[in-house]
Amino acid sequence: MIKKLLIANRGEIVPRIIKACRELGIATIAVYSEADKNAFYLEQADEAYLIGPANPLKSYLNIDAIIEAAKKSGADAVHPGYGFLSENAAFAAAVTANGMTWVGPAPAVLKSIESKCYCRELATQVDVPVVPGTVKPVQDPDEIRRFGFQFGFPIILKLDKGGGGKGIEIISAQGQGQVKQAFERLSRIGQLAFASSDCYIEVKVNKPRHIEIQFIADDYGNIVCLGERECSIQRRYQKIIEESPSAVVTENDRENLYQYTARLIQAMHYQGAGTVEYLRSDAGKYYFMEVNARLQVEHPVTEYVTGLDIVKWQLQIASGGQLELKQSDIQLNGHAVEARVYAEDPVTFFPSPGRITKLRFPSMDDGRLRIDHALDEGGVVPPYYDPLLAKVIAWGTSRSESIQRLKDGLAGFVIEGVKTTIPVNLDIISNAKFLAGTFDTSFIEEMQKK
Secondary structure (H helix, E strand, C coil): CCCEEEECCCCCHHHHHHHHHHHHCCEEEEEEEHHHCCCCHHHHCCEEEEEECCCHHHCCCCHHHHHHHHHHHCCCEEECCCCCCCCCHHHHHHHHHCCCEECCCCHHHHHHHCCHHHHHHHHHHCCCCECCECCCCCCCHHHHHHHHHHHCCCEEEEECCCCCHHHEEEECCCCHHHHHHHHHHHHHHHHHHHCCCCEEEEECCCCCEEEEEEEEECCCCCEEEEEEEEEEEEECCEEEEEEECCCCCCHHHHHHHHHHHHHHHHHHCCCEEEEEEEEECCCCCEEEEEEECCCCCCHHHHHHHHCCCHHHHHHHHHCCCCCCCCHHHCCCCCEEEEEEEECECCCCCCECCEECCEEECCCCCCCCEEEEECCCCCCEECCCCCCEEEEEEEEECCHHHHHHHHHHHHHCCEEECCCCCHHHHHHHHHCHHHHHCCCCCCHHHHHHHC
16 A cells, blocks of 8 residues: 655645545655645645745656655655646656656556546547547648538637647638638647647537536556546536536436446556546537546545545555445445636636635535535635635535535635635526536526626
């Protein structure tokens, strides 16, 4: 079993991993930048090491600095959390090259699945439907225009490596100038941000919903899927509200998605926890989109409905443990919904860094409300990192009960000194379309128009 774990991350995921380690008897090492030197979770860890200045390129994205801290501390394993270097094959390779255990899929697997084109091609080979488009990188604007003429505009141009809002261009017209500009712009972003200018094309799925399957796989060929998560409430391709199960996924859908996921993960020789993301069209057809080879921000909703601790399973499998669960053991109990609370203006979504002058948490005594956070009254929200402050997760015996419990939790959650997205979270989960479950990924855009 892992004995001493370095957590190569910051913010709310650090105390979450520390909690799992304590229950497994694993010592923990935190790392921090100068901007995070007063973070309360540093005292929760057994040891903490400064790895650089506030600039993430010189701290949380600095492989050499993190490896040096791991070696100095005597860590025998590294958990990357999410974001930063969590899916970076070079970092995983550096960890293993220095004799430590990487909590995640093998570096070679990470290297392969960095390419979305590789994943799309592999999915096609194992009969998993992919969003119609190209499975190899496009070569020039003329190829994009020909594709658009054949399948119709709008089409979506995506980076092969990297992602998020900055890795996507929607091309709505066939004009040569627009296509050329979009291709050059995205290629330039890819080269600068991800060291790869490769792009591929997808058709635009009509009124899509973002459905993802959480899975755990061990080194012995065992795979279990832990239900689906509905992640369609997004702004700028970033999730805000997540829930499990989805209001539109049927038992037959779930079984098909489980089979797709198992075939794909087996073909990848993937070991550890991860998520396969799908798009669901308005006609109810599911398409493979990508693999997230790490712990997801929204993993708590899955933990609530399955009763499993995903972080513990990550650690046990990384230690060479065998998955003791069968698919038939996984039963979804009740409903869970999560709201991400960001330090952002609730209207413009502009970041709102600053000092927290007042902090009050709602009651969590009954175990049906959970808040994952790294907040401290008087603490500073720095401007250098993702503005996620906390996740508020509620469980209920039904979808309506969990939503009401989330409303109560958000209403009782007080953060002053910085602006937060709590007001917009409340607006979303009070919206008639959300309550009816009749929404898609355009929900936020449509809500803001009204």
